[in-house]
Amino acid sequence: MPEILVQYQAEIVRSIGETFVMVGVSILAAILVGLPVGTLLFLCRKGSVLENRFIFSTLNLLVNIIRSFPFLLLVVFLIPFTRIIIGTAIGTAAATVPLAIIAIAHYSRLVEQSLLDVPKGVIEAAISMGATVRQVIFKFLYVEARSGLVLGLTTSIISFISYSTIMGVVGGGGIGDFAIRYGYQQFKTELMMYMIIIMVIFVQLIQFTGTTIARRIDKR
Template sequence: MFDFSLMIEKVMQYQSQIVESIGETFLMVGISVAAAVLLGLPVGTLLFLCGKGQLYENRTISTVLNGAVNIIRSFPFLLLVVFMIPLTRLIVGTAIGTLAASVPLAVVSIALYARLVEQSLLEVPRGVIEAALSMGATKFEIVYKFLFVEARSGLLRGLTTSTISFISYSTVMGVVGGGGVGDFAIRYGYQRFETELMVAIIIIMIVLVQLVHYTGSLISRWLDKR
């Protein structure tokens, strides 16, 4: 029978290690979110603008970007981590550790969020662009003052969904010694047959995901003025 009191005892016993692993997860996810916003947002916007019938319609750029995004998104994540070890070592000087684990996670985050950005922008009514053009807005102004404003709720929902995916991906980063909550659960819970400890870590992950989801949904609803 599962013993809740033993679970609390195990959590207190490994308190410092749990806090450290949560910090490592936050670091990996934080870097991924930053990469998604700083690079995924521009890539997704370019995907939209270069699409058929859009402001900067360009079949070549659209094909290349779509191909790259689709390949990264369809690549099994664990294999991508291993495949990128040489590049990771080139960028951060090592293939082991939390920063090294953040490299493949950041690459995936860019592709995932770029596609969600494109979808959010596609949901903006065509009339918004036509109205902006009729008012003499430049293409730059159309993107930043009209498209992003109209799609802000969808963009945040996409970022929330992406962040939850990043948290999930981060749990397998123990493969490259990246640490994190998932790695702690495997090493201290599964491999040592500490079932109560592993359940406690699962509960922590569920709470973390729910907090991200609730916060993102709350802000998204507040931004949605339609």
């Protein structure tokens, strides 16, 4: 192993850990909140099963507004909110708040898009069989859209990694922050290159896993 990596081993491991925490929380938020929000966006649109203009317009506007922010600005803008929730606006835990919010907005759009790809006739068949809305979602929509949902999540996770590199501004740490502070600001270009290589490897692994799973579960 190159000497410089050995020298900074402890910091590198800690940074990778911080990135994992930030990206992990983002993924959880995307699945636990983004998926339902995206599903609601789909179900409440005009002509859909739960058509509801108010819910649709509200969610739609909210998602659009969050996604309009340059991410750095969103992080700063949310500082007071983060302080209320976490108790501090500084550190890895605090960094997860803006990340979770952008994760929800990001993935919910991709969920909505995947669900729009499900043929309308399949939903119609479900309704003609007497399915409840819940059954339409779990036994038809998600089954039919599952590879799109996985691919969307893959794309989202890679974006989350990218977003997490900005979190240095609120002391969130992470591998991106490490690369900037040690590699760039201390002129250790070699160290910065190694960090970039680590991130490239992560992204490759995630994309490969996502694509493989999506292909396996797609029987269409």
